[in-house]
Amino acid sequence: MTPPRRRARTRPSEITELSDAEPMSEVEFLHLLLDNRTIERDDLANQLSTRSSQLNELLGSSSWRITKGVRQLSTVLKRDVAPRVAEELRRNPRLLPLLDRLRPGITERLAPTPVPAPPTHADSERLEIVNGPYLEWVERYDTHIDEAAIRSYLTTLKHQPIISIIMPTFNPPIAYLREAIESVRYQIYSNWQLCIVDDASTNPEVREVIAEYVARDRRIVADYRSTTGNISTATNDGIARAIGDYVGFLDHDDMLRPHSLAWVVATINEYPDTAIMYSDEDKLTWDDRRFSPYFKPDFDPLLLLAQNYMTHFFVARRTELRQVGGLRVGLDGSQDWDLALRLTEAVEEYQIRHIPAILYHWRMIEGSTAIRVQLKPEAMGAGRKAVEEAISRRSLSATLEPVSEGAYNLVHFQPSGNPRVAIVIPTRNHADLLSQCLDSLEITDYPNYEVVVINNESDEPETLELLAEVSKRPNNRVLDYPHPFNYAAMHNWAIAQIDADYVCMLNNDTEAINASWLTDMVGLAQQDNIAAVGALLWYPDETIQHCGVILGINGEAGHRYKLSDKTAIGHGGRILLAGRLSAVTGAAMLVSKLAFDEVGGLDEEFTVSLNDIDLCLKFTEAGYHIGYTPAAQLIHHESKSRGMDTEPTKKERYGTEVIRYWQKWAPRILHDPYHNPNASIDDVGCGAAWPPRGRVPWLDYFDGVEFPTPRPSRYFPVNPILLAPGGEIDCKLQIPTGALDSIDRITLWVLETEPYAIEPHYFSIGDSTKVSAVPSWLHLGPITIDVDRIIGRSSSLRLRHDGETPVLIEAVNLFGRSSLRIKVEQRYPTAYAHSALDE
Structure with a gap:
């Protein structure tokens, strides 16, 4: 098999022309930020010194010593007297009119709401009511x-x-x-x-x-x-x-x-x-x-x-x-x-x-x-x-297991019939990991499965010896894939040679830890028109590695509750419960062979990452669902065999795949149906979103997408554009398919170059849209410009800047050329409801 064919790279938000502007190197940009922080540090040190002197002067003054008794009395009144008065008012409301005559308005502060006494049950004392973040x-x-x-x-x-x-x-x-x-x-x-x-x-x-x-x-x-x-x-x-x-x-x-x-x-x-x-x-x-x-x-x-x-x-x-x-x-x-x-x-x-x-x-x-x-x-x-x-x-055919002290049910679905399962394990060297994975499968109680190992150019003697031995085991076989590593391509190639009802894609760095793991995955896969099922994966230190994927987490797709400890149950107990999700990891994913073939298998342009998420989205686009069950549990020694995507040599490759992921699936990423818009996509803990992303029907609402991709500087060098007063940038917008039909406003990230500058800058797009703003000189901050509905998928915009000092516009070096980080948004019409009915 020949290596997969590569398509030409796309250049979203590509800068096509600069006038009175020039890219700044990443080193120069970092030096500028360092200078900004140094100035701020010195200024704060001076302010602290001044305030300390003022405080010492106040504490040594005569007026402070004279009023000490009054301050102490006020503290006692607030702490001790007011609660007792309020409690007396609770018992004898007839005192309220008297107090109000003595001091009008005092009853509004002291009168308690006539509510029952708080719970006294011992369990209520264990409640953790956090007043801070949620309030x-x-x-x-x-x-x-x-x-x-x-x-x-x-x-x-x-x-x-x-x-x-x-x-x-x-x-x-x-x-x-x-x-x-x-x-x-x-x-x-x-x-x-x-x-x-x-x-x-x-x-x-x-x-x-x-x-x-x-x-x-x-x-x-x-x-x-x-x-x-x-x-x-x-x-x-x-x-x-x-x-x-x-x-x-x-x-x-x-x-x-x-x-x-x-x-x-x-x-x-x-x-x-x-x-x-x-x-x-x-x-x-x-x-x-x-x-x-x-x-x-x-x-x-x-x-x-x-x-x-x-x-x-x-x-x-x-x-x-x-x-x-x-x-x-x-x-x-x-x-x-x-x-x-x-x-x-x-x-x-x-x-x-x-x-x-x-x-x-x-x-x-x-x-x-x-x-x-x-x-x-x-x-x-x-x-x-x-x-x-x-x-x-x-x-x-299902049984219920009480979990979380009986508060919820973990549903175990029993497989119908005896469908054939192929467990597909790709590997390159690391005989220790592969041997550990294969040995762990011996506890599996599901009766009808085979193991298929994809050998991707292993050359270590220990691994070759192990593979030779594995190929002689009953219901085990080894397929040699003599091509550069491409997770999607090697799986498509291997699965095409498999005759099975279900395929379980399993990383070589996993260990099955409960006998029923595959039984539960097959049972769930037969329900609810499900095409893929994911498992609960643990790190060796008993923290969570995977219990489902949330679209858009940290700008990509993230494992919810990652690194939570084994006592965590998740928001609404959902770590512990089987249910639908938008995606699950391919490290341990059971897929229907019929559905896999129907959607054309894995997209081979996602060579290493996001191919599993893309597959899940293709399944749901075809009308299937994705399931997750914590009844299937494995240990995952994540990415030991190929390294982490955060290694410098792999950042650009991963960034390229993230860009393609957004271009292909932007509308879906923005609206994960199994992750509430009031819940965060900035962390895997699923706390409250700051701000919420939900649409409120009676308020103006914008639906938007960033590109090349949110947080592009995670993968590509930052080369912001230094834009002089009167300077202009021409930029070609390539909007992800299906994301927006037209654009109502555009956001760019801007940094003032002059410390403590307070004069406004004016930014305009085209001839009729303009915004006045005072950017921060400490960090790149958003500047949003309303526009007159730019139509089309490949529109050009000309950004003009007028101000007293130059500014930096965030851009990244994408495939050797500058691309703006830009967010485009489309307004939801506020009268959508009746117009839809009128049709």
Whole structure:
């Protein structure tokens, strides 16, 4: 076989002409940055010295000594007196008017919210409520709601259905009940109905509060059961009163966000066939602090067998809700999980929509599963029963393994029949690794497999001796591939010679550590139209190497939760659970031979890296799914045989493959359906995204892509363009296929050359677009310019700079020529919904 043919390299954002501008060498650029930091360091040292002198002067002054007692008294009042006054007010609210007469406004600061005492269960003490990062994220990105924009947007929507909210009640804390009802009344979208069904509460105040709200708001209706039934019966009574086209569910002590129904209606207008919607959620402490967000994936039927991730905020079309008979009695505590399982069986996947916004606050009170699901073992049992019945209805051969103290289910699918599997292992020398890998396979309990070793020009005597011995083993063979290393090409060549139902691509530096690893992979591969299955891989030090891939992580594709320790469970427990993903690593990937042949195998232009991610994306483009199961576990001694991609000699090769990956798959990379836009793509830990990437229907939103690729300087030398006042750059844009139809704005990265310069610079593209900015002199920072919809895939732009001093524009030396780092973005139209319906 001849080596694979190479195509001509592309040069995205290629600079074609410079006027009063010149590239700066990487060495010169680094010296400039060093000079900047030196100036900043010296300046900060001077400031520190000045402030220290001022502080010493203040501490030695007479006024500071005289006011010492006042400061101490203030501290005591804040620390000791104010909490005691607040506690007394909690017990005796009649003191409030008296205090307000003495000092108007003081009650607003001291009066406590009349809420129940915090949980006292021992388990609640183990909660780790982190006030810092998430609350900072909430403050910055999820507190302000633009009510005027939402109301204006809602007037453009053609379809404005009634949304019925069902709220069963039974002895809720009165303060929480009021907050729950008010959270519906505060909805910006006003076409709703609230159906409250009280399940014979023993506290008479509950009925009084409900009656008060029924009298106050005609959209609220109520039924009062004479005997206590259960939550399913009460909820079904509420569904019977519902008049809305869609029905949502709200617990009697939880809260909706003011824009929750606006999101629901926006989704219905954009996707008129929607039958089921669910949103992201977080939790509330007893004192109304938000914590524990769940940023959920798009619909995943495998994950729904493992956990009830759809529960809050859940909305279903009334037609389908009645079709499945509402909630079933006898599954209290998991009745909503059972409903989600049955409803999702009754509709098509395209009718199930995930709203990537936190629309629901789940209250944490004593004994609530919001604290820990283990606090209600009956709910855990009901959930297991609901899943087992779903497995039975779907005629699946599967068993459930409780994980994370029984909070979730790891589903083990049993293979149907006895399909043939070929385990394909490429190797070059490193007899120790290959021998270790082959020996570990002896524990495999799957009965029908063969081992195919691809020998890529091994020349060490130990390896040749081992290969000769392996070729004599039963169900083992060695194929010699006498060509330069190309992971994709050698696998295509070998797999073409294999007669098997499934092929397991396995690195020679892996070790199987549980006997059922292949059995579980084959069993999952037979479900859900899955074409490829990935495993849970560990480093030898028992930290995670792979538990699935997230598109766009660090600008490429990254292994989620990489380097997490063995106690980690991941966001929503997803390290421990089988489910769908966009991609998995080829280090241990089982693929359907039929699907592999259908998509043309591996792309041989990805010689070393990203060929596995590309294959997964080709599978999903063809209509297949990608699965992951932690029931298959191996140790991975990553890249010992070929080295790491971060080695200097391999950076440019890898960078070239990253560029091609973005050009081929940019739209998919930007929107990984199994990684929430509120979750980070800047780290593998899946924390909150700063900022979120999600589209908000009533706000201007831009969808964009960087090229040559995000963070190109990781692979190519940085040669920024020194652009003098009046200087111009001509640049040819080669936009990745399918990424954008037109461009609304362009971002470049700019650095001021003069320390502490404060005069604005003007940057313009073409004749009619201009932006004023004061770039940082310490680092390259983004400058965004609005443009008049540049159309086409290969448009040229002319960037002009006017200012007092030269600036640097970030560029990289790409294949021997300068290319700008540039981000192009397209605006989502704000009135997309009704225009789509008008068609």
